[in-house]
Amino acid sequence: MTSPPTALPSVPGLDVRVEDHVGWIVLDRPRHKNAFTGEMLRAWAEAYRAFQADDHVRAVVLTGTGDAFCAGADLGDLGQARSPLDSRRLMTEHVHPVARAAEDLAKPLIAAVNGAAVGAGMDMALMCDYRIASDRARFSEGYVRVGLVPGDGGCHYLPRIVGRSRALRLLWTGEFVDADQALAWGLADEICVHDRLRERAGEFAATLASQPPVAVELIKRAVQAGEHADLRTSLDLIASHQAVVLATGDSAEALSAFRDKRPPHYTGA
Template sequence: MADLEYTVADGIGTILLNRPHRKNAFTLDMIDVWAQALRDARTDPDVRVVVLTGAGDAFCSGVDLDRRDAAGPPTPLQRKEHLTERIHRIAYAMEDLDKPVIAGINGVAVGAGMDMALMCDMRIMARSARLSEGYVRVGLVPGDGGCYYLPRLVGTAKALELLLTGDFIDAEEAGRLGIANHVVDDADFVGAVTTLARKIADGPPVAIRTIKRAVYQSARSDLRTALDLISSHMAVVTSTDDSAEALAAFREKRPGRFVGH
């Protein structure tokens, strides 16, 4: 079986990190497939939501350091290029993707593994899962966006505490901090991820994609710019067939049948 599997079914694209014997530590080859899967999802009309999760009892333990350094210690330039030209492609592909991405955190997420979860739009955690930025424990700086994403979720002071200590937090604490949208019992984990993904996938896709764009655009805009932009979005969305179908379904108390335009 492949180290990373990407499948599409019923509107849900699933990226499965599939190296359970290594706690789903990723290789550079996996990164290339991962980034391509996100790019494919962006343009695939059959994908309305993406789920990222891990096989076995881990979400992702970060980069596979043994595999990375197998050919000898990289030069500073090689190390930078590993990040900017390979690993960071995930963050860029995520930013380009206007379809919602759910991280299903089924187990431990450490270092770059935690960063990969943070760059998703939503996170569901199994109750036994734990998170740690962890880089500082091995003398490294967060290399995959932790210094960018974490403060935006938990605030600067708490982010610095987690980044500077590398301490683990459990799922309950992640929920209290706003990192996890939902914390569920391990036995209910798969069902909870599927339920949320299904609910989003069954919604009007143009409106959903536009809402995601508007949220992130508004975070970088002043009020007047954000409201001017949303008025344009509203004009476009209400012109679609799906908007009319959503209103009809609401009035008739039935599920909507959406086609993506």
């Protein structure tokens, strides 16, 4: 039995929708380089949670409009902290819920980086499982250039993606990395001609959405757990996941379709 469609948030600057089995989050403040407001942050986290709860959604794409992916926070909207405690609360209660919701999303999360991803905007892309970069994309952990430390997970994600020394270089300098360099360093997983970016992201998301949903989610969970576990723990976990998957109707359907040489039809059960 699948869950009913979940109500999606609707706020200015954030377009959240479902097309077929793919959830879309589109940052839509092009005049502000898609810098996010506090209202957008709350809806962003809510969208991830809604997609996780909706069995109809099997993959999620995050992208932007205009010539930027995301310039980070709109500091004018979020306001200035009056004390260290205010600053901490601003981060933990308003910014960090997006990272926590992304971590809780067991479905594939794809970033289609259409332009500059700067500061927290770059961190939002790093939270994703797979990054497709436009040939016009650029990445910068620009915090240091305005006297700040990375506030949205950059110090966590970046070393895991590009290695410690390259991460420190990018964090210490705030320099920009173009699409080709991003691909070489693993910041981007593939590069796409700009005008085809959203189409390519949709195609890839649809491919993932066509796979057996339970298996896809448990693969992601196993990889996440494996990043913090020893081999024996990972093997023990995957043995349990395999038992769950084998008990699903989708597992039987996959084998039947393979034997019959026909496309499979998965229900998520």
